[in-house]
Amino acid sequence: MRSFVSERASAIPPSGIRKFFDIAQTMEDVISLGVGEPDFVTPWCVCEAAIYSIEQGSTAYTSNKGTPQLRGAISHYLDARFGTTYDPEEEIIVTCGVSEAADVAIRAVVDPGDEVLVAEPCYVSYIPCVTLAGGTPVPVPCRAEDEFRMAADALAEKITPRTKILIANFPNNPTGGVMGESDWRAIADLLVDHDLLLISDEVYAELTYEGDHFSPARIPEIRDRTITLNGFSKAFAMTGWRIGYLCAPQEITAAALKIHQYVALCAPVMGQVAAYEALRIGNEEKDAMVREYRLRRNLFVDGLNKLGLPCHLPKGAFYAFPSVESTGMSDTEFAEALLREQHVAVVPGSVLGASGAGHVRCAYAVSRDDLKEALSRMGAFIESHK
Known part of the structure; x- marks a missing residue:
């Protein structure tokens, strides 16, 4: 029986972001920095x-x-x-x-x-x-x-x-x-x-x-x-x-x-x-969320740089995009091993285009406590792979 799926549909890959999110959902005690979704409830x-x-x-x-x-x-x-x-x-x-x-x-x-x-x-x-x-x-x-x-x-x-x-x-x-x-x-x-x-x-x-x-x-x-x-x-x-x-x-x-x-x-x-x-x-609630994102950004990016994962200070959105080249792993290897060993979900930069290779996307749209714990786990992960 011939395939009825169009060539265009066959040519496009499934979302690399959803792949890691779906895996994380099957695991316990995961801190997900993978999906770009606010952790706030709609005002x-x-x-x-x-x-x-x-x-x-x-x-x-x-x-x-x-x-x-x-x-x-x-x-x-x-x-x-x-x-x-x-x-x-x-x-x-x-x-x-x-x-x-x-x-x-x-x-x-x-x-x-x-x-x-x-x-x-x-x-x-x-x-x-x-x-x-x-x-x-x-x-x-x-x-x-x-x-x-x-x-x-x-x-x-x-x-x-x-x-x-x-x-x-x-x-x-x-x-x-x-x-x-x-x-x-x-x-x-x-x-x-x-x-x-x-x-x-x-x-x-x-x-x-x-x-x-x-x-x-x-x-x-x-x-x-x-x-x-x-x-x-x-x-x-x-x-x-x-x-x-x-x-x-x-x-x-x-x-x-x-x-x-x-x-x-x-x-x-x-x-x-x-x-x-x-x-x-809704502007008052929106502005309060933006102020909190700024605090999270400062905390998390500073922590990444201290771990030896160079990261520029992002001036917008709610993502950090650190380089993981210092670990000797590719971005995909880093993301897969970090999720498997430390239950922290990030997105390999290469699924977001070839220009993202060597980096991982971390959404800091989670609580500051979760960001601190994620940094702790990432530190333990990096130390274990030295």
Whole structure:
């Protein structure tokens, strides 16, 4: 019997992050630094608004684009917080998480054979989404010596006549790297010179610890060649609500909306109610979480460096990305042995792109006590392998 699985589906690997998470779930006494999920509960004011809406019978479909109230709130939030302006009626689509926003955005603009540059190391879904859309992913390495920012020279080296799109995620998962205004302006010049589109995933925008997040859509020259992705999972501890959004010029949102309405129809109405409430009154809880992440970052990164695992101080997101080359192990060997021997789960950097080889991703979205215990176990692990 022949295989009915498509070649594109066969070509993409399963998530390397989920692999380690699934193994950790079968073990006892595991400290998981593997999955990028806040350990905080969604603020009660947000939950209460959703519960009340259900009690009032708000359980039906919404507009494919999302409720007008939420799109209006998103438009106001982006303008007030990051200085980017989007028309809530024509330029914003509410999606089922940022993952769907990325998938829809990529499929709306990629034709078979298009080359798509991807800033790497990167979140695991970008390259498979490009492959499924028929495009050719081309990694752009972001280097540790640059604090994992994307350098214009590294980008320029990868551009060919077939290049159409750049996908970038800053603050970055997995490195915590950020891009400032001057970094983006250098990239913007290349986008204009080579007539390229930018897909900018900014889901960690609120988790910026040194200064303010800079959104590239603020640059007038590339505003209309930028698709901005964002959502509520990280900043508001709303991973399970699955609410994200896509912002772009009307021509692109119209194309993306056609895909979204056939794939998902609309995002869950109760999640949209919750997201609206998060933007309306959830800032105090969000800011408290960000302050705690900053404390955890300082504690954990300092501990990693003291253990002899060199790690730059990440300026955003909630990941540390230490090098493990000093142990003599590959990143995969290190992660597998650490989980097996000390019950600490981390993610090998190589599953996040070849540029991540020699590093491991550690999510510090766990309590400070767990971080201290993880450092203790990692220290014992390193000592046992000297």
